[in-house]
Amino acid sequence: MRTIGLLLLAAGMGCSTSASTATTASAPTPSTQGEELALTAPTPGHLETREAPDAALPEFDAEQLASLPEAPWSEAPLAVTQAPADLLAAWARAENRDWCAPIAPAALREVAARAHRLDGGWSVEFDQAGMPGVDEEGELCAECGRGTFGIAGTAMGVDDMMDTPAPSFADGSAADVAPVEGGVAAATIAIRGQGCVYQVWSFLGEEHLESLVGQLRFVAVQPRGDAQVAGLDLPF
Numbered sequence: 169m170r171t172i173g174l175l176l177l178a179a180g181m182g183c184s185t186s187a188s189t190a191t192t193a194s195a196p197t198p199s200t201q202g203e204e205l206a207l208t209a210p211t212p213g214h215l216e217t218r219e220a221p222d223a224a225l226p227e228f229d230a231e232q233l234a235s236l237p238e239a240p241w242s243e244a245p246l247a248v249t250q251a252p253a254d255l256l257a258a259w260a261r262a263e264n265r266d267w268c269a270p271i272a273p274a275a276l277r278e279v280a281a282r283a284h285r286l287d288g289g290w291s292v293e294f295d296q297a298g299m300p301g302v303d304e305e306g307e308l309c310a311e312c313g314r315g316t317f318g319i320a321g322t323a324m325g326v327d328d329m330m331d332t333p334a335p336s337f338a339d340g341s342a343a344d345v346a347p348v349e350g351g352v353a354a355a356t357i358a359i360r361g362q363g364c365v366y367q368v369w370s371f372l373g374e375e376h377l378e379s380l381v382g383q384l385r386f387v388a389v390q391p392r393g394d395a396q397v398a399g400l401d402l403p404f
Contacts, residue, residue, distance in 0.1 A: 218288055220267040220363030221325025225342060228335045239337035240381065241359060245388040246272055252281035255292040256387065259321065262290035267363030268321040273383040279316070288323025289364065300351060300371040308351055317370035317380060326358045329365040333358055343381065345374070353377040357384075 248256060251272040259270040268289060279294040293315040295301070301315040302308060326333055326342075333342040340360040345353070354369040355377060368384070370377040 215261060216263045217266060218263040218323060220264070221323075221328065223325040223327035224363070225326055225333055225340060225358050225360055228340050233335055233338050233340055236335060236338045239339045239341050239359070240384045241271060241341075241386050242337075242339055243274075243385055245386040246274065247388055250274075251387045252276070252292065254281040254283040255290075255319070256389070258283035258286075258290040258292055259389075262286070262321065263288045264321060264323045264364050265290070268323075268366075269362055270321070270387040270389060271319065271359075271366065271384045272387055273319075273380060274385050275383060282315075286320055286322065289321045291318065291320040293318040302371075316372060317376065318368070319384075320367045321364050322367060324365050325363070326365060329356050330358060345377070348374060355381055357381070 251270065255272055256270060259265055259268075262268065270290070276294065279296045282293050282295060284291040284293060294317050295313050296316040297313045298311050299313045299316040300308070300310050301312055303312050303314055322329070330342060330344060333344075335341070336343040342358045344356045346355070352369050352371050353374045353376070354367065357366040357368065359366065368377065368381055370380055
């Protein structure tokens with residue numbers, strides 16, 4: 169696996185570049201507090217888009233896929249009201265929103281979501297009081313509970329993130345789990361049918377990371393409809 173600096177992602181810093189084009193839509197307007205998104209009343213504005221990477225997951229042998237477990241995201245998608253509003257707002261403003269669907273854990277307890285800017289993509293961290301994470305200066309902490317785990321939909325393609333992708337699930341999706349480093353367990357995931365590569369990380373260890381990946385579901389957003397989440401007008 170080619171790592172791209174998970175601790176940088178956890179701090180809300182992006183790492184990819186490509187050409188962008190502009191589209192116009194209505195979306196929640198963020199005001200910045202450091203690198204975090206502070207959501208305010210929605211106002212019209214320009215939303216940038218960028219092209220999806222050319223590379224995609226290879227086709228795998230059907231017999232090989234038949235022996236693999238079902239992908240967690242093969243389950244019924246979450247309703248928008250079941251997903252964190254900050255996650256949806258981050259995705260709705262991301263340049264890769266047309267080819268990197270939002271995914272969220274099916275169950276979250278006693279955590280608070282915080283959206284972050286990620287170059288070309290979207291990122292959200294979950295704070296959990298008293299747990300390890302990364303403080304506001306980017307230093308590891310034992311009990312600050314900031315950024316205890318997180319999910320990012322990057323603007324990177326499979327060829328940028330995975331050297332030799334192998335199927336991990338029956339739908340042909342691939343997942344690479346990195347050894348715990350710097351206190352964080354991390355997974356890089358390429359989901360069949362999506363143009364982006366996702367990253368999921370946790371400071372609670374590999375067992376929590378595996379549980380988190382197992383809970384991931386698509387969110388039932390509609391790219392060209394109207395919806396409100398937690399009082400925010402989002403360009404679904």
